[in-house]
Amino acid sequence: MTDQSHLFIQSNAISTDQKKSKRTFHWGRLPDNTTGWLLSLPLAFVLFFFLVLPIAMIVVVSFWGATEFSIYPAFQFENYEFLLTSPVTYQVFWNTIKYALVTWVLTLGIGFTVAYFLAFHVRSLTWQVVLFLLCTIPFWTSNIIRMISWIPFLGRNGIANSTLISMGVIDEPLEWLLFSDFSVILAFVHLYTLFMVVPIFNTMMRIDKSLIEAASDNGASGFQTLTNVIIPLTKPGIMIGSIFVITLVMGDFITVRFMSGSQKANVGRLISNDISLLQYPSAAATAVILLITVLLVISVLLRFVDIRKEL
């Protein structure tokens, strides 16, 4: 027995020796550092050409000058000056932030509830998957179609109004249903709630079910479990969903245009108007300010939660 184990150790030692000598005589191998840099190159290229370069272009153009019919390279602060001194800008930015805030609150409320139901009340995995897919079905058609389909529903003589009248709830059609802040936010919530559901559901599915039992073993009521265990553990998902929704709403222009019947404005519409008037430098300046605003909002959000755990 002892003899054998001795032999075994010896043969082992020989084989590691051989491995070592092999490594020193291997010429074709690059240092680990170089391999790492090379591997990161493709992504770096993609990010440079499709993210850094366009943003740099926008920043550069935002300092250019423009006449009614031409734009010319320059380095002047006219665009920013005009933008930041106009009361319209502040109004429109405020409107954008208002849309983002209200939509965020509503999508968070609905999204959290749906995700909570899917993750904790639906017991079987099959049903979880089925119901989850059901949530995604609206995404099989385009945004625009989903938006426009609200119009006949909410219109003056639309389904909503005629139903309410026939039920005797109201006497005359509600004017604020369509082409109002209400319809804009309704469309936003409809379009973007899923972006809240998915990350929250994903985080919730990772919560160990025995934690819920442990909470009840420690005397927590359902509501206490929600506030002391589930919400804190779902925070990263809530943050990711919030970033999705806030950036989507703040960057949107088509929803506001369609659902407000061009009666309301947000920053996206400001930019799109500038572009349609070929005022690229002014559009670029607005875009830069919008980008800074969104980044500020997100950095404030990130101060609260570390989402790296989630990635």
Add this chain to the structure above:
Amino acid sequence: MANSQDLELAATTKKYGGTVAVDSINHKFAAGTYSCLLGPSGCGKSSTLRMIAGHESVSDGDIVLGGTNITDLPPAKRGTAMMFQNYALFPHLSVVDNVSFSQKMRGINKTKRSEKALKLLELVDMGDYADRLPSQLSGGQQQRVALARALITEPSVLLLDEPLSALDPFLRIKMRLELKKLQRELGISFIHVTHSQDEALALADDIIVMNNGRIEQAGNPQSVFNTPTTEFVARFIGGHNVLQRDGTLVALRADRLQVLKAAPSEDNHLTASVVDVEYLGSTVNLALDAGSAGDLTASLSDQAFFLDPIEIGATVSLAWKPEDAHQIAA
């Protein structure tokens, strides 16, 4: 904390749809004892524990703790506390917040509850780790925290769901000793679910062997190990041979089997060939093929074996004292 009370299961049954997981079991867990529910996976031991804890509804029958019927009470109102298999520590809370969680739920102020939590952490030697997060602790440390969290509710019965299965073998033996010591010091009942017979024999005052949702045998470790009453217990508890003798089944401890090179004069003997020899340190196990009597194991002390070694392939005679063979039910 030594307000331990008897816990009694009366025809307690658990059904999942059509399948019966726990089939009308009756057992009395005496106050202040260490009991082990022992059995293979799927035998109903975990369901039983979870019913006692209140995390699983009872389909039929009752659970009575110290004269109170706790069958339908919520987990925290029963006087039981559970330590979960994976410890189920709240990952976002520090050790001290984990332990004081139940106090927080009851609305006790922070200084008071932290003070109490620290006391319990001292009890399990974790006082220095109060501000760490669970992910910064080793498995054994997490288990101590989980223990402290369960004990802070001052339960009269502590329920442990396979508490040692996530630990490595050395730590398992260490924690085993600590669990037993803690139980002795606190004087409350521990009910411990395990599939390891070693663990049950080492820890328990009372072993309950379960199979197919029923209790096969219950009793103190010596009686379960020395006189198994059924074939299942004899095989599951290990260290036994089950033999067919004169139309009945008998259980015979492997270390009571005498291995002889020459046939003895008594009639209590079998002939077998040695299939394998396993050296286990203080004992040597022989795997034997006894023909129609089946595969047997004989456990010899290393001293006896090396005094007169037996080769693989040798033919030997097996003998035993009549009083060592216990009749068992199939």
